Amino acid sequence: MSVTVQIGRRQLVEPRDLAVVVVTAIAVGWFRLSLGWVVLIVGSVSIWLHRPGVDRVAEDKH
């Protein structure tokens, strides 16, 4: 858990990232959904949330 918190400090304060963290953890840890589907669906949504032009980090680079 400490490793998760240490690595995820940035993700745990950004609302959209925190939402992805919580949904992923509940889907796999609580509902025991298939890892493949979770990675595919939640991963796609998460990437879309960071799509070019929307992501603050990407905009900062430009």
Add this chain to the structure above:
Amino acid sequence: MSDAVHRALVLVLSFSGISLLAVGGGSAVLPEMHSIVVGEHHWLTDNQFAEIYSLGQVAPGPNMTMVAVIGQHVAGWPGWLAAVIGFFLPSSLLAFGVNRLWHRLEDWPWRASIEAGLAPLAIGLMAAGAWLLARLAIHDLVDVLIAIATTAILLWRKVNPFWLILAGGLLGFLKSM
């Protein structure tokens, strides 16, 4: 086909699949691995799975060397080999291929999106793995206190986890006396 070889084949196929989905490292696939070896095939009990994970933490090398112990427990030496090849080979080849491709896509706008998007997914999967381990290993108030103290120490003090695992093992031994 002997039972051990059949089990080894199942191991190599299932571990290959989950290793390719290990976004966030080995701990991210612990729930899926637990589902396969404990829930689906009943090769291990919950306690054995937690003990093997602890062993992997204490042993030198990557903590996911625990897959080798699982493989050996499930199907002897063929299982050991199958688990190691299944878990490490496909993901290593994938990392090699993606790394080469990634350098070529340096100016691709979606590259940063993929990196930023997969980071919270990885953290979520790691949290699910931590939740699974807590569920398997925490049984009473003493366990809860040990877990909280360990987490706090690792977050606020730079301590080698080996010593904390050793101390936890000692406390567990004293508790069982």
